[in-house]
C-alpha cells in the first residue's frame with residue numbers, strides 16, 4: 011500500500027535536511043507520503059531555506075508545526091523522524107509512541123540514559139514500529155563484513171578515527187537562546203553533545219556490534235581534556251579519546267578518536283581480527299588475509315598475495331554517506347508498509363547497548379579509567395548519577 015504511511019520530520023537542521031532529501035526522493039518513488047515538518051525556529055521551516063538543500067521540496071500540502079507535540083496531536087502523521095539535538099528531548103518520543111505513532115530516532119537517542127529507558131519502555135508498550143538512525147548498518151561493504159564474519163569468531167576490532175574539532179557553522183539550533191554555545195557549534199560542547207564519543211563515536215561503537223553480531227559487556231576509557239584556555243573558542247570536549255570495549259562473545263574493541271583544533275586532517279584505520287584472519291579496508295576493497303589451505307601450517311610460507319581475498323568491492327562511498335541514510339529510511343518505511351519488523355537492522359531497544367556503551371565510556375573516564383559493566387551502568391544504583399539529566403538542564 012504505497013504512499014499510505016504519512017511521515018513527519020521533527021527538527022529541520024543539519025541532519026533533518028538529510029532526512030528531508032531522502033523523504034522527498036522516497037515520496038517521488040511512492041514510498042511513504044511526506045506530509046509534515048516541525049521546528050521551533052520558523053526560519054528552519056521556510057521553503058526558501060529548505061530549497062537551498064533540496065530543490066524538489068514541495069511545500070504545498072505540508073503541515074508545519076512549531077513543536078513535536080503539535081505534530082503528535084494533529085493526527086496528520088503515522089511515523090515521525092526525530093532529528094533534534096539529543097539534550098532537547100522532553101518526552102516527545104514517549105508521547106508519540108503513546109499516540110500510536112511509529113518512531114525513527116536519530117542517534118544519540120538522548121544524553122541521559124534514564125530518559126532512553128523511558129523512551130524504550132513507551133515504544134515497547136505501544137508496540138509501534140521503531141528504529142534508530144545508524145546508517146552505517148546500510149553500507150554494503152559493512153554488511154559484507156558482517157556476513158563474512160557470521161560463521162567466524164571475532165577476536166578484535168580496531169577503529170581509529172582521526173578528525174578535528176568541529177569548527178563549521180552548519181548547525182541550525184539557536185543554541186545561544188537556550189543557554190548553549192554562542193557559535194551554535196553544539197557538537198563541540200560537552201553539555202550539548204555529551205562528548206564526541208557520544209555524539210560521533212556511537213556510530214563506530216554500533217558498527218562494531220553490527221559486524222560481530224554482539225553486544226558490549228564492559229568499557230574502559232581514558233580521554234585527554236582539551237586545554238582549558240581553548241574552551242571559549244574550540245569548545246570543551248576532549249581532544250583525544252581512547253576507549254576499550256569488551257564484547258560478550260569475547261572480542262575486544264578499540265576505538266580511538268582525535269579532535270585537535272585547527273587541523274583538517276581526516277584519517278581512518280579499521281581492522282577486524284578473527285581466529286584465522288585479518289580483515290582490512292584497502293582503498294575500494296574489503297580484504298581478508300587468510301590462508302585457506304587444509305595443510306596448515308604449510309611447509310612453504312605462502313606469500314601475502316596468496317592469502318589476500320577480496321570479500322567485496324567497496325562501492326566508493328563511506329559508511330556515513332547519504333546513500334546509506336536513504337537506504338535506512340527506505341527500509342524503515344518498507345518495514346512499516348509491509349508490517350515486517352525483520353527488515354530493519356536495529357530497534358530502539360537493541361540500540362540501547364550502543365548508547366549505554368558510549369555514555370558508560372564517559373563515566374569510566376570520569377572514574378579514572380574504571381572498568382564498567384554495561385548492564386550495571388544501565389540499571390545499578392551505583393551509576394544513577396551518570397544516567398540522570400543534570401539539575402537545571
Ligand SMILES: NC(=O)c1ccc[n+]([C@@H]2O[C@H](COP(=O)([O-])OP(=O)(O)OC[C@H]3O[C@@H](n4cnc5c(N)ncnc54)[C@H](O)[C@@H]3O)[C@@H](O)[C@H]2O)c1
Pocket residue numbers: 020021022023024025026048049050051054077078093094095096098099116117118143144145180181182183184209330
Ligand atoms: N546519523 C548521522 O550521521 C547524524 C549526523 C548529524 C547529526 N545527527 C544527529 O541528528 C540530531 C540533530 O542534529 P543536527 O546536526 O541536525 O543539529 P541542528 O542543530 O543542525 O538541527 C537540529 C534541529 O532541531 C531543531 N530543534 C531544536 N530543539 C527542538 C525541539 N525541542 N523540538 C523540535 N525541534 C527542535 C532545531 O531548530 C534544528 O532545526 C542529533 O541527535 C545529531 O546527533 C546524526
